[in-house]
Amino acid sequence: MAVETRAVARPAAKARPRPKREREEEVLVWPDLVFVEFIAAVLFTITFLMLSVFINAPLLNRANPELTPNPSKAPWYFLNLQELLLHMDKAWAGVLLPTIALGFFASIPYVDRSREAQGVWFGSKNAVRLTLVSAAYSVIMIAALVSFDAGDRTYAETLTRWIPSCNAEAQHQGTPCLQDAEGEAHTGLLSTKDISKRLEFSVPFPNFLGVDDGNLDWPRDLDRIPVPFNNICGNVGSFHLWCDMNLNIPSIMAEQVIPLSTVAGLALAIIYVLFRVGWLRTKRDLFIVMFTSVLVAYLALSMVGSFFRGEGQNLIWPWEIKVDEG
Amino acid sequence: MAVTEDPGKPRNLAERVQRLQDRVYSAIFHNYVWQSIFRSGYPNTPRNQMLVVATNIFLHLHPTRIHRTHVKITHTYCLGGLTFFMFLILTVTGVLLMFYYVPSVDSAYQDIAALETNVKFGLLMRNMHRWTAHAMVILVFLHMMRVFYTGAYKPPREFNWVVGVILLVLTLVLSFTGYLLPWDQLALWAVTVGHGIGGSAPFFGDETQLIVFGGFEVGPSTLIRFYTLHVIALPIIAAVFMSVHFWRIRRDGGMARPL
Numbered sequence: 001m002a003v004e005t006r007a008v009a010r011p012a013a014k015a016r017p018r019p020k021r022e023r024e025e026e027v028l029v030w031p032d033l034v035f036v037e038f039i040a041a042v043l044f045t046i047t048f049l050m051l052s053v054f055i056n057a058p059l060l061n062r063a064n065p066e067l068t069p070n071p072s073k074a075p076w077y078f079l080n081l082q083e084l085l086l087h088m089d090k091a092w093a094g095v096l097l098p099t100i101a102l103g104f105f106a107s108i109p110y111v112d113r114s115r116e117a118q119g120v121w122f123g124s125k126n127a128v129r130l131t132l133v134s135a136a137y138s139v140i141m142i143a144a145l146v147s148f149d150a151g152d153r154t155y156a157e158t159l160t161r162w163i164p165s166c167n168a169e170a171q172h173q174g175t176p177c178l179q180d181a182e183g184e185a186h187t188g189l190l191s192t193k194d195i196s197k198r199l200e201f202s203v204p205f206p207n208f209l210g211v212d213d214g215n216l217d218w219p220r221d222l223d224r225i226p227v228p229f230n231n232i233c234g235n236v237g238s239f240h241l242w243c244d245m246n247l248n249i250p251s252i253m254a255e256q257v258i259p260l261s262t263v264a265g266l267a268l269a270i271i272y273v274l275f276r277v278g279w280l281r282t283k284r285d286l287f288i289v290m291f292t293s294v295l296v297a298y299l300a301l302s303m304v305g306s307f308f309r310g311e312g313q314n315l316i317w318p319w320e321i322k323v324d325e326g
Numbered sequence: 327m328a329v330t331e332d333p334g335k336p337r338n339l340a341e342r343v344q345r346l347q348d349r350v351y352s353a354i355f356h357n358y359v360w361q362s363i364f365r366s367g368y369p370n371t372p373r374n375q376m377l378v379v380a381t382n383i384f385l386h387l388h389p390t391r392i393h394r395t396h397v398k399i400t401h402t403y404c405l406g407g408l409t410f411f412m413f414l415i416l417t418v419t420g421v422l423l424m425f426y427y428v429p430s431v432d433s434a435y436q437d438i439a440a441l442e443t444n445v446k447f448g449l450l451m452r453n454m455h456r457w458t459a460h461a462m463v464i465l466v467f468l469h470m471m472r473v474f475y476t477g478a479y480k481p482p483r484e485f486n487w488v489v490g491v492i493l494l495v496l497t498l499v500l501s502f503t504g505y506l507l508p509w510d511q512l513a514l515w516a517v518t519v520g521h522g523i524g525g526s527a528p529f530f531g532d533e534t535q536l537i538v539f540g541g542f543e544v545g546p547s548t549l550i551r552f553y554t555l556h557v558i559a560l561p562i563i564a565a566v567f568m569s570v571h572f573w574r575i576r577r578d579g580g581m582a583r584p585l
């Protein structure tokens with residue numbers, strides 16, 4: 001509460017209520033708070049006793065390293081990471097993005113240092129709207145992205161099915177074609193990751209930069225681009241240096257550049273739109289949007305992993321899920 | 327009633343009952359043994375109520391007075407407190423489970439199966455441990471959301487928010503290490519997924535698998551590592567961070583309030 005510091009006499013205008021003293025606003029912890037805590041503890045104890053009487057914790061067969069269940073799933077709070085693995089490079093999905101998210105959480109108070117709007121729910125002007133909009137946006141985008149990418153029922157597959165199979169005999173493919181596994185029926189691209197694995201094409205290209213047959217073949221000619229100085233070999237401790245390091249451009253495109261820039265682009269888009277309509281003004285507003293979207297995406301991806309992924313991590317409806325325990 | 331005053335004979339039944347009640351009450355609460363434990367009677371004056379909070383080891387985490395908006399349930403929904411309460415239940419049920427569980431690949435599964443069928447309340451304890459563990463993960467997320475949406479991370483509470491983020495990670499890791507212990511198919515393969523994720527860390531992938539999981543596949547050394555982390559290392563670390571967390575709430579001037 002603001003302390004009245006002005007000592008000059010003011011015209012006796014409106015009669016204001018005298019600011020209440022801090023003490024008068026306080027209650028005693030015993031009994032007021034201790035009572036609430038006690039009731040909450042009792043309610044939760046009873047609830048979980050009841051739950052435990054009626055629902056048993058799962059115990060499947062003894063672990064058997066020979067039998068891989070299909071699908072095998074991480075615990076629900078990590079299923080979101082497992083879901084991301086289907087769409088992008090595993091280091092990004094499993095390690096880098098979560099680390100960035102946690103670093104982002106930890107840094108929030110050091111960037112948003114304003115003291116306004118604390119101690120009350122949604123204390124700033126547009127807080128509720130921003131929260132709702134970002135939550136909805138996050139859910140919709142996750143749903144759209146997941147139904148587009150990764151799985152045999154996705155839009156990516158439907159949209160790319162017309163691309164013909166490659167001619168295994170031809171030396172260069174010319175127009176884009178899809179390489180099918182031996183004995184498999186022809187399908188479209190099951191995920192963006194397939195762009196570096198199954199999509200092939202070639203364009204005429206002068207003979208240089210490692211190309212020696214007048215054609216630049218995707219992905220063959222691009223998957224071993226040496227990084228500069230990759231002849232420095234040796235170890236520091238247990239780490240290998242630089243030695244023989246090559247870049248796989250198609251896989252970097254398909255598993256890092258495309259998915260990450262999609263996510264970043266979608267994030268920037270909503271931030272830009274909310275800024276233009278004038279709802280997003282302060283750092284607090286920005287963080288409301290980012291925090292909400294990240295958390296909701298975390299939850300939504302977990303839901304996808306729990307309820308919409310079946311055998312072979314294919315996209316299915318919840319009622320179709322069955323686990324092959326091997 | 328002054329002590330010196332002679333109460334005289336009870337005049338009617340009501341008074342007789344009242345006298346009896348008083349006698350029983352003081353037999354229980356005013357005897358030498360009770361008073362050696364609780365130094366004062368039921369705190370029924372504001373002064374004693376503050377004293378009891380300040381001097382009781384379990385209550386002294388609290389301040390003695392608190393702003394009236396903070397005891398409103400809708401301010402915190404008790405989420406932080408309930409997260410902590412889950413931790414307490416997990417400690418109790420976890421210790422009980424430890425009496426029966428041997429963390430070796432040969433016996434872990436049998437121990438859990440036997441616990442469910444042969445041990446009185448064994449199944450109940452296991453269920454409690456499992457469901458409260460899930461609840462703790464959910465509650466810690468909800469608590470973080472309440473702190474965020476009430477803007478309670480703002481100065482001077484920056485560091486306590488960071489302590490909170492560490493507690494979030496600890497809660498997840500605690501839950502994940504416990505997931506392996508029943509050594510059933512669910513456990514093994516869920517942790518195998520985690521093992522793969524750990525191995526995908528740039529530069530440190532192999533090191534992560536070797537150090538955290540004890541090898542390039544989930545096996546006996548993973549089980550003993552996760553067990554040790556789960557029952558002793560992580561709970562102690564979490565308890566330390568929780569102490570800091572609670573201490574900081576008070577050092578930061580109680581919970582956040584509008585300016």
Ligand code: HEM
Nearest residue numbers: 402406407409410470473478486487490491493494581582
């Ligand atoms: C094991 C996990 C945790 C426990 C047991 C815990 C416990 C508590 C308790 C009991 C409070 C008092 C108010 C309340 O109940 O809401 C509190 C406040 C607070 N917690 Fe946590 N917490 C945990 C995790 C977190 C996390 C993940 C964050 C944020 C990332 C966090 C940030 C805070 C902050 C900033 C406050 C002060 C709130 C205020 O001033 O209004 N805590 N915590």
